[in-house]
Amino acid sequence: MPSLPTDQPVTPSRTGHFPVLEPLLIAKGVTKRFGGVAALSDGCFTLRAGEVHAIMGENGAGKSTLGKILAGVFPADSGQMLLDGKPFTPANPQASQASGVAMIFQELDLFPHLSVAENMVIANRAFDEGLLARRDRMRAFIQPHLQAVGFQGEFHQPVGELSIGDQQLIAIARALSMEARILVMDESTSALTEDAVQVLFFVIRNLKAMGVSIIYVSHKMDEIFAICDHVTVLRDGATVGDAKTSETDMARLIQLMVGREVDRSAQAVSHAIAKEVLRLEDVSSASVRDVDFSLHAGEVLGIAGLVGAGRSEIGRILFGLDPLLAGKMTLADAPYAPRSVREAKRRGVGLVPEDRKGMGLMMQMSVRENSSLSVLHSLVSAWPFSVIQTRREAEEDRLVSERTRLKSADPRAPVHHLSGGNQQKVLLGRWLQVNPDVLFLDDPTRGVDVGAKEDIYRLVEDAAEAGKGVLMVSSELPELLRCCDRILVMNHGRQVGEVDARATSQEAIMQLAAAPRPS
């Protein structure tokens, strides 16, 4: 970890004046759709010169999308943006950089095999490379910026060998070298250690003193109060409020983040019975700690928390993907410590992953082939040829497609033609065919249209009614409140609460999920 030269004088802003808090970048009514999903419906935002301004909201609120539009990563569908009072419509990141707006991506866009110096100058508008890369010229160019962010490593070191914290400093230095006046930082601390976060905060304060304005996209309450002057809250794609951090508090922000009408009339009926199907006692893996709950037949247990809190990781332990490092699991009254996916499946545990394209479906295979994949070994005729009984396969697929209400044109069509909602139904259908006793659903309605969502909720209820134990990870609090009997709340890799879904509120869950890191 680099130690910053704390005795170095803070440099005045570029123009030589002290920062004045006048509006620098204004966004009004910004909208953006991705396919059928509206990520932003009314994004509004006012950045004043020299301030550190947070954009915050739940998962999927649209904050990252707004940040990217401000940085020119992609254009908005509609709305207005003004920079220095003039219309600002960058067609691409290069155009924003030319106007002085740069983005520090969550997944840093550096080249791991190139050196620090090469990363600084590559495709950098402010550096005239000429035909040959001259070491001394590169050094002269990059030195002041690297010094400004307090990077103390070697310039020729491959960036991939640096710590994430240092890599982030390089990314910031690069943005500074392109004369950025506004930096958009997207969830910059998600991969940083505690120390590196403090270093980053120090750098941010220095940047502020240099006259750089910062847009800090985050969902981390404690950081926002620690480093930001102002905060704008987004909810379901729209700006619902903003305030100076000195004039507000966590409770008020949470109220803004989640304060939506919840339709309690659609609440699922409880099908839980007393029989326990799964029990975790003080379970820990490499990514989560102190997970402790029991799941009953017919029960739907929700898992809530912010991104990175460890929700999916519980599923990984259950499904044999991550090893159990501490604690005990009991499945159907027998000890359970799966060492592989196949063992988990054999013991009656299923997992529907959150990334259906990357981890779930075979995009070139048909609906029917995807649907039967996990039970194919049972759809064969007698030995020795293990020939697939296509009629049985088609029938099973038809039955399961009815249950998921999959309205696809042709079960023989490749899956990549289907909409997100239908693709999710195919994946769910696969696991319905397997018919496990415990089913872990990781964000099953992500990127799914409203109609398909209802179908999936009904499916969850059907599974519970059939006596399964269902665990459901979701970032949508209303969804959890509606479908679940109880809800676990994860925070920074630890289980911090277990609430009754019918007796709790979105605010209460978010309080637990967004509370500062428990010590």
Added chain:
Amino acid sequence: MPSFLYRYKEGFILIGMMIIAAIVTRGVYLQPGNLTDILRTIAPVAIMAMGMTFVILTAGIDLSVGSILALGSVGSAALVMQVLPGMPIIVAVPIAILAALLVGGLCGAVQGALIARLDIQPFIITLAGFTGFRGLAKLVTDNRKIQLNTDGAQELAAWLSQKEVIIGILIIVCIVSYCLLRFTVFGRYVRAVGDNERASHYAGLPVRRMKLAVYSLSGMLAGLAGLLVCARNRTGDANFGIMTELEAIAMVVIGGTSLAGGRGSMSGTILGALILGTVTNVLGLNNVDSNQQSILMAVIIILAVALQKTRQSI
């Protein structure tokens, strides 16, 4: 391009080529004797191409098949000379075939196990096999050929080199490979692993076992090809099969199977083999210079792959 034409494009290409071939050779091409000659000539490489199809479908590659062919030919020659002389053909042939499959299968299994367990890229492991197995063949033969010079050995080799036998074996391998890929769980798993290995793992498929299986299968068929080549030449030679791995890959690729895995068919490979065989045959009949043949082959490969690109959206 109309979807009907596109879906069976390899078939149409073959028919088109056959027509051109018939014209260019003034009908000689279509003589039954010539057509069966083509089948006999392409048989060893086509057999390997079918094993290669399984491997490529899993998004892998097997560069070692030519070397396994050499090792197979050497092993077969040694077996025929040492062990089999007294036996009647009806016993000797199955034993020779089994032995060839075993030797090849073992070579393939070693590679498959390394690929599955160590998670090293197939290109690298089979590249090692490419040099290693041929080196082993040279070591075992002390860099000399093994001639089949006893009567019994010659008789066995002659039997195995009959057109009917070779074509028969080719057809059997075609049918078995086709059915394996199209109708069985194994075939489905092969495509799934090539399409999305991670998702296959999450779906509970035995991914490691599948990889071991396809490389073993590829090796087995390469061993069998080695036996056929040995019989045809009455010799076991560590220098057999050079470049055949690339010919096999060419057949698979022309047949429409994607090197990225997950997409392709056995019928495509069979057609690819026939297309390649036709081109070589026609050029030979017209006494085209072998260097020019190579260039033409290159053009065909590029055209075949380019034609696949017209409708891909993934």
